[in-house]
Amino acid sequence: MESKINRSDYKILIVDDVVSNVLLLKILLTNEKFQVCTANCGNMCIEQAKTEKPDLILLDVMMPDISGFDTAVILKKDPATADIPIIFLTALNNPSDLVHGFQVGANDFLTKPFNKEELVVRVMHQITLVAAKRLIQKQNDELRATINNRDKMYSVIAHDLRSPMASIRMVLNLLVSSMTPEMIGPELFELLDKANKESEDCHDLLDNLLKWTKSQTGRLNVLLQDLDLKDIIPGVVDIFEMIAVTKKIKLQLSGTNAPLVVRADNDMLKTVMRNFISNAIKFSPENSTIEIDMDVEGDFAKISVKDHGVGIAPERIDSIFHKGESTYGTGGEEGSGLGLQLCADFSRKMGGDVRVESVLGEGSVFSVLVPLKK
Known part of the structure; x- marks a missing residue:
C-alpha cells in the first residue's frame, strides 16, 4: 500500500x-x-x-x-x-x-x-490508513452507482418488455386454445404449444423482475389488509388449471371450511402462491397431483404447495430462497431462482416466512406462513 x-x-x-x-x-x-x-x-x-x-x-x-x-x-x-x-x-x-x-x-x-526516521514511520502509518479509508470510500461510491444503474436497468427491462410480452402471450394462448393438431399438423402444433409455454414463463419472469427491483429499491409499498384466503387462493389455483392440464397434472385444493382471515398484502400473497404453483408444475412429472393446502399454525395461516416431482438435494435446501440459482424442470424448463427469492422477500415483508421440505426424487413442499388477523 x-x-x-x-x-x-x-x-x-x-x-x-x-x-x-x-x-x-x-x-x-x-x-x-x-x-x-x-x-x-x-x-x-x-x-x-x-x-x-x-x-x-x-x-x-x-x-x-x-x-x-x-x-x-x-x-x-x-x-x-x-x-x-x-x-x-x-x-x-x-x-x-x-x-x-x-x-x-x-x-x-x-x-x-x-528522530527523523521515527517521525517518517509514524506519519506514513497514519497516511497509509487515510489512503486505505479513501480507497474504501471510492469503491463504496462506485459500488453504489453500479447498484443504482443495475436496478434502473432491471426496471427498464422488466417494465418495457412486460407489455409486448403480455400481448404475445395472449395471442399464443388464444391460438393454442382454438387450434388442434389436426388443423395445422402435429409438428407445428407442438412448436406453437412450446412457444405458448415459454411466453408464460417469460412473462412471469419479467413480472418477478419488476417486483424484485421495486422491492429492493424500496419503491414497493406493503399494503396490509384483512383477507380471507378462501377468496384468494382458489382464484390463483384456477389460473394454473389450463397449464396443469396440458402437462397432465392435477391441482388439488384442500383446507379448513371455516373462513381463514389473514393480515397480508393481496398482490404479494398472490405473487408468492403463483411462484410456488408455477414451480410445482415445472418440477412435476405427468399424471401426478399437486396438493395445495390451507391450515393454521399458531398465529399464522400456512399455505402449502406439495408436488411429487424431482425434489431438492439436501445441500441446496438451506440456500434455495436466497441464491439465484438456475434449476431445471421435468420438461427441461429453466427457472431463474429469482421467483423464490421474491417469495422469501415478500412473505417477510408481510410479517410471515417461507419454508421448504423436500426428499430428492420424491417431491417438495413449499409453504408460506402469513399472520392471522388478530
Whole structure:
C-alpha cells in the first residue's frame, strides 16, 4: 500500500508555538515530499484545520492559549474536522498523559526530541490508513452507482418488455386454445404449444423482475389488509388449471371450511402462491397431483404447495430462497431462482416466512406462513 501512495497528494498541518520546532518539522516533511501547512497555537490550528483540510495534524501538547488536548476535543466535536487523524508532539511520556491523549482522540504520539526516521514511520502509518479509508470510500461510491444503474436497468427491462410480452402471450394462448393438431399438423402444433409455454414463463419472469427491483429499491409499498384466503387462493389455483392440464397434472385444493382471515398484502400473497404453483408444475412429472393446502399454525395461516416431482438435494435446501440459482424442470424448463427469492422477500415483508421440505426424487413442499388477523 505504502509504495503506491503519492506523498505530494497529502497535506500535513504542523502545530507548535515554538518557531524552531515548526521549521524543523516543515523542512523534514517537505523533504519527504508532503504538502505542509503550519499553525502556532490551538485557535489557529482549529481555523487551519477547517480551511486547509489537512490529511494529518501534528499537534504540540503544551501551548500557551489552549493545550493540544483541549484543541483535539474541539476538533473532534466538529464534523468537518472530526475525522482528521492527530499525532501529538509531546515531551510528556508518563502513562496518564498518554491515556488522556488517546481519550481525546489521539491516533499516535511522538515524543520530543524525536528522530527523523521515527517521525517518517509514524506519519506514513497514519497516511497509509487515510489512503486505505479513501480507497474504501471510492469503491463504496462506485459500488453504489453500479447498484443504482443495475436496478434502473432491471426496471427498464422488466417494465418495457412486460407489455409486448403480455400481448404475445395472449395471442399464443388464444391460438393454442382454438387450434388442434389436426388443423395445422402435429409438428407445428407442438412448436406453437412450446412457444405458448415459454411466453408464460417469460412473462412471469419479467413480472418477478419488476417486483424484485421495486422491492429492493424500496419503491414497493406493503399494503396490509384483512383477507380471507378462501377468496384468494382458489382464484390463483384456477389460473394454473389450463397449464396443469396440458402437462397432465392435477391441482388439488384442500383446507379448513371455516373462513381463514389473514393480515397480508393481496398482490404479494398472490405473487408468492403463483411462484410456488408455477414451480410445482415445472418440477412435476405427468399424471401426478399437486396438493395445495390451507391450515393454521399458531398465529399464522400456512399455505402449502406439495408436488411429487424431482425434489431438492439436501445441500441446496438451506440456500434455495436466497441464491439465484438456475434449476431445471421435468420438461427441461429453466427457472431463474429469482421467483423464490421474491417469495422469501415478500412473505417477510408481510410479517410471515417461507419454508421448504423436500426428499430428492420424491417431491417438495413449499409453504408460506402469513399472520392471522388478530
